[in-house]
Amino acid sequence: MIVTVGDLVTDVLAVLRAPLAxxxxxxxxxxxxxxxxxxxxxxxxxxxxQPVTFVGAVGDDQAGRDRLAELHxxxxxxxxxxxxxxxxxxxxxxxxxxxxxxxxxxxxxxxxAPSDVDAALEMGATHLHLSGYTLLDQASRPAGRAALAxxxxxxxxxxxxxxxxxxxxxxxxxLEWVQGVDLLIANEDEAAALIGSEDQAAKLAHAIxxxxxxxxxxxxxxxxxxxGVMHLPTEPVHVVDATGAGDAFAxxxxxxxxxxxxxxxxxxxxxxxxxxxxxxxxxRPPHE
Numbered sequence: 001m002i003v004t005v006g007d008l009v010t011d012v013l014a015v016l017r018a019p020l021a022x023x024x025x026x027x028x029x030x031x032x033x034x035x036x037x038x039x040x041x042x043x044x045x046x047x048x049x050q051p052v053t054f055v056g057a058v059g060d061d062q063a064g065r066d067r068l069a070e071l072h073x074x075x076x077x078x079x080x081x082x083x084x085x086x087x088x089x090x091x092x093x094x095x096x097x098x099x100x101x102x103x104x105x106x107x108x109x110x111x112x113a114p115s116d117v118d119a120a121l122e123m124g125a126t127h128l129h130l131s132g133y134t135l136l137d138q139a140s141r142p143a144g145r146a147a148l149a150x151x152x153x154x155x156x157x158x159x160x161x162x163x164x165x166x167x168x169x170x171x172x173x174x175l176e177w178v179q180g181v182d183l184l185i186a187n188e189d190e191a192a193a194l195i196g197s198e199d200q201a202a203k204l205a206h207a208i209x210x211x212x213x214x215x216x217x218x219x220x221x222x223x224x225x226x227x228g229v230m231h232l233p234t235e236p237v238h239v240v241d242a243t244g245a246g247d248a249f250a251x252x253x254x255x256x257x258x259x260x261x262x263x264x265x266x267x268x269x270x271x272x273x274x275x276x277x278x279x280x281x282x283x284r285p286p287h288e
Contacts, residue, residue, distance in 0.1 A: 001051040001052065001053060001077075001123065001124055001125050001126060001127075002042075002045055002050060002051070002052045002053075002125070002126065002127045002128075002129060002254055002255075002258065003052070003053050003054075003055060003079075003117070003120045003121065003125040003127070003128045003129070003151075004038040004039070004041050004042040004045070004052060004053075004054050004055070004128075004129045004130075004131070005038055005054075005055045005056070005112075005117055005120075005128060005129070005130045005131065005134060005143075005144070005147045006036065006037055006038030006039070006055075006056060006109070006112075006130060006131025006133055006134045006144075007036035007037055007038055007039065007056060007089055007106065007109045007131055007133050007134070008034070008035075008036040008038070008039040008054065008056045008057075008058055008064075008067050008068075008071075008080070008088070008089065008109065009034075009035045009036040009039075009067070009088065009089035009090050009091050009104075009106075009107070009109070010032065010033075010034065010035065010063050010066075010067065010088060010089070010090040010091070011031075011032070011033050011034065011035030011036075011090075011091055011093055011243070011282070011283055012030070012031075012032055012090065012091070012092045012093065013030070013031040013032070013033070013093045013095065013241070013243060013281065013282060013283075014028040014029075014030055014092070014093065014094050014095070015028055015029045015030075015031070015095050015096075015241060015281060016028045016094060016095065016096040017029070018096075019096060020094065020096065028094075029281075031281055031282055033070070033282050033283070033284060034066075034067045034070040034071065034283075034284060035091055035093075035243075035244070035283045035284075036056070036067075036089065036091075036109070036131075037131040037132075037133060037161060037163060037246075037247050038054060038055075038056060038129070038130070038131040038134075039054050039056065039067070039071060039076075040244045040247035040248070040283045040284060041129060041131075041161075041247045041248075041250045041251045041254075042054040042071065042076045042251075043070075043071065043074045043076055043284045043285055044244075044247060044248045044250075044251030044252070044273060044277075044284070044285055045076075045251045045254065045255060046074050046075035046076045047074065047075075047251075047285035048251065048252070048255050048273075050251075050254075050255045050258070051077075052076055052077065053076070053077035053078065053079055053120045053123065053125070054071055054076050054077070054078050054079070054080070055078075055079045055080070055112075055116055055117050055120045055147075056078075056080050056081075056109065056112060056116075057080065057081045057082075057083050057086075057108045057109055057111050057112045057113075057116065058080055058081075058082055058083070058088045058089075058108050059082070059083055059084075059085075059086040059087040059088040059107060059108040060082050060083065060084045060085070060086075061087055061088055063087070063088040063090070064082065064088040064108070067088060068080060070284075074284070074285070079116065079117070079119050079120040081111070081112070081113065081116050083108045083111045086107060086108040086110075086111055087105075087107045087108065088107050088108055089104070089105055089106045089107035089108060089109045090104075090105050090107065091103065091104045091105070093243055095241050095242065095243060098239040098242055098278075099242075100242055100243060102164075106133070106137060106140075109133075109134075109140060110137060110139040110140050111139070111140075112134060112140045112143040112144075113143055114142055114143050114146030114147070114150075116143065117143070117146070117147040117150060117151075118150065121150055121151060121154060121156065125151070125154075125156050126156060126157065126258065127156060127157045127158070127159070127254060127258060128147060128148070128151035128156050128157070128158050128159075129158075129159045129160075129161070129250065129254060130144055130147055130148060130158070130159070130160045130161070130181075131160075131161055131163060132160055132161050132162045132163030132164070132168075132174070133163045133164070133167075134147075135160070135171075135174065135177050135178070136163060136164070136167040136168070136171055136174070137167075141177070144177070145177055148160070148178070148180070148181060152180060157182045157183075158180075158181045158182050158183070159181060159182060159183040159184070159185060159250075159254065160178045160181050160183075160184050160185070161185045161186075161246070161247075161250055162174075162184065162185065162186035162187075162190040162191070162194065163190070164190065165187075165189035165190045165192070165193045166193075168190055168193035168194055169193045174194060175194060175195075175207050175208060178208055179208055179209065180208070180209065180210070181208060181210060182210050182211060183210065183211045183212065183213065183225075183257075184204055184205075184208055184210070184211075184212045184213070185212070185213045185215070185246075185249075185250055185253070186200075186204065186212070186213070186214055186215070187214070187215040187216075187217070187246060188200065188214060188215070188216060188217075191203075191204055191214050194207070195207060200212075200214045200222075201213065201214040201222040201223060201224035201229065202224040202229055204224070205224040205225045210225060210226075211223065211224065211225025211226065211227070212224055212225065213253065213267070213270070215246060215249060215270075215274070218234065218236045218237070219233060219234070220232045220233040220234040220267075220271055221234075221249070221267050221270060221271055223263050223266070223267055225263075227263050230263050230264060230267065232264070232267040232268060232271060234271045234275060237275045237278060237279065238278075238279065239278045239279075240278060240279055240280055240281060241278065241280065241281045241282065242277075242278050243281075243282060243283045244277055244282065244283025244284065245274045245277040245278045246274070247277075247283060248273040248274050248276065248277035248285075249270040249271065249273060249274035249277075250270070251270075251273055252266075252269035252270040252271070252272055252273030252274065253266045253267065253269060253270030254266075255269055256268065256269030256270065
């Protein structure tokens with residue numbers, strides 16, 4: 001079983017039909033659904049048939065109940081704390097011609113506690129995947145670091161998604177916080193914020209003393225680590241909406257790594273699922 005730890009939010013997705021017009025109106029199609037990096041990855045893992053449990057926190061509100069119901073319907077197990085007085089997180093996503101801008105309110109996600117992950121790990125987890133957003137905010141960082149430490153103490157394999165370039169630029173110590181994880185996943189912008197723009201996968205792997213994957217969008221992905229360096233190119237696909245594509249990539253990567261223990265298969269599955277994700281609107285698998 002894979003355990004994903006991190007954010008669960010309501011996504012308010014606006015697919016713009018024209019460039020954003022500041023101070024005026026912009027035509028768009030609106031979609032409201034579940035989101036959050038760790039929750040999205042869990043949903044894609046379940047869609048692949050991989051046993052998965054999501055660990056997080058929601059508010060005692062209708063949004064939180066709706067988001068949990070969506071995960072349960074998708075086949076995701078949950079170990080979620082309900083925080084009275086807090087609101088469930090939400091994100092406004094503006095997308096136009098493949099580019100996204102996100103406006104975030106992390107809400108109850110900030111209240112994730114170190115104890116929240118323990119029960120999930122005791123259920124027989126073989127892998128813990130942590131959303132980097134949990135580490136990037138000071139309020140939830142202790143829970144994220146505790147989750148990694150608890151998994152490592154139990155001999156559970158770990159991975160972290162670097163999450164977002166702008167917060168990484170402002171953060172101090174991210175690479176220190178992920179020391180000892182088995183795999184760090186980042187896109188090119190996130191890797192540049194952490195390590196620069198040259199030989200990104202190899203430098204990230206060296207920095208954490210393990211393995212790293214750098215996503216190159218339509219140009220595939222690169223894995224570097226003790227196994228060596230492998231780049232897997234992909235064929236370009238038509239992009240409808242990139243929301244959640246990185247989360248889908250992580251799900252395919254982790255599922256492939258788990259069942260085959262093969263870098264090539266892991267990269268292939270990650271790229272395949274990421275390409276599928278950009279072909280429809282929203283961050284979750286198409287049956288949702």
